Amino acid sequence: MLFLAVTLGFFVENQREHYIEHKRAKEYADMMKDDLVKDTAQLGGLIRGREMLLEAQKTWEKMGQTPIDKITWADLETVKKPGIDLTPFLWNNATYSQMKSSGNLRLFRNKELIKNIALYESIIKGFEFWNNSIRDFIRSDYMFRTKVNEEIFLNKNPNVDKTRSLKSLAYNFEAWTETNLLNREIINFQLAVREDYPQLNKVAAEIINLLNKKYHLE
Numbered sequence: 001m002l003f004l005a006v007t008l009g010f011f012v013e014n015q016r017e018h019y020i021e022h023k024r025a026k027e028y029a030d031m032m033k034d035d036l037v038k039d040t041a042q043l044g045g046l047i048r049g050r051e052m053l054l055e056a057q058k059t060w061e062k063m064g065q066t067p068i069d070k071i072t073w074a075d076l077e078t079v080k081k082p083g084i085d086l087t088p089f090l091w092n093n094a095t096y097s098q099m100k101s102s103g104n105l106r107l108f109r110n111k112e113l114i115k116n117i118a119l120y121e122s123i124i125k126g127f128e129f130w131n132n133s134i135r136d137f138i139r140s141d142y143m144f145r146t147k148v149n150e151e152i153f154l155n156k157n158p159n160v161d162k163t164r165s166l167k168s169l170a171y172n173f174e175a176w177t178e179t180n181l182l183n184r185e186i187i188n189f190q191l192a193v194r195e196d197y198p199q200l201n202k203v204a205a206e207i208i209n210l211l212n213k214k215y216h217l218e
Contacts, residue, residue: 025107028099029215035092036204036211042089043201049085050194053187060184068177073169074162079183086138086186088131089197091124113210120203127193134193137186146179 059079063071096117099105108114137143149172154160160169211217 021107024104025109026215026217028095028104028107029211030217031095032099033208033211033217035095036208038092039089040201040204040208043197043204046085046089046194047197047201050191053191053194057184057187057191060180060187064180064184069165069167071166072163073160073166073171076166077162086134086183086190088134088190088193089124089200096121110210110214113207113214116203116207116210120200120207123196123200123203127196130189130193134186134189137182137189140182142178142182 056079063075063079066075099107105114105117108117153169153171157169
C-alpha cells in the first residue's frame with residue numbers, strides 16, 4: 001500500500017509538472033507566433049518592394065554615369081523619389097531570445113518545430129552582416145550631411161530652377177557624389193539580402209503552422 005501511495009503521488013506530481021510545462025509552452029508559443037506574424041508582414045512588404053529597388057538601382061546607376069555638369073535638381077528629386085524602403089529586415093526575436101537565454105526552448109518538444117526555429121535563426125544570422133552594413137550606411141555622417149546640405153540649399157533658393165545642373169547652381173556636389181555612391185551600395189546590399197527573404201518567409205509560415213497545430217492556437 002505504501003509503495004502504491006508513493007507511486008501514485010509520484011505519478012500525480014509528474015502529471016502536474018507536465019501540465020504546467022505544457023501551459024508555459026503554449027504561452028511561449030502564442031508569444032512567438034505574434035512575433036512571427038509581425039515578421040511575415042514585414043517580409044511581405046520587403047519582398048513586394050524588390051521591383052521598386054530594381055528600378056531604383058537602374059536609376060542610380062544611370063545617375064552615376066551622367067556627367068557632373070548634366071545632373072539637374074529635377075534628376076536629384078527623381079532619384080530620391082519616395083516609396084523605396086531601404087530599411088533592413090528587423091527580426092522580432094524577443095520571445096526567442098527570452099526562451100533561449102532561460103533554457104525554455106526545451107519546452108518545445110516537437111522536433112520539426114525546433115528544426116524550423118533553428119533554420120529560421122540560421123538564415124537571419126546569414127545576412128546579419130549585410131543588415132548591419134545597411135544600417136551603418138543609413139546612419140552615416142555622409143547621409144546626414146547631405147540632408148543638411150539639401151535643406152540649406154533649398155532655404156537659400158526657394159524658387160530653384162530645377163532644369164539647371166547642380167553644378168551651375170553652386171550646389172555642394174562633393175556631398176552629392178558621396179551620397180550617390182552610398183545609396184547605390186545600400187540598394188545593392190538590399191537586393192542581395194532580399195534574395196533570402198522568400199525562403200525566410202516560408203520558414204516563418206511553417207513555424208506558425210506548427211505552433212498552431214501543436215498548441216491549438218487561433
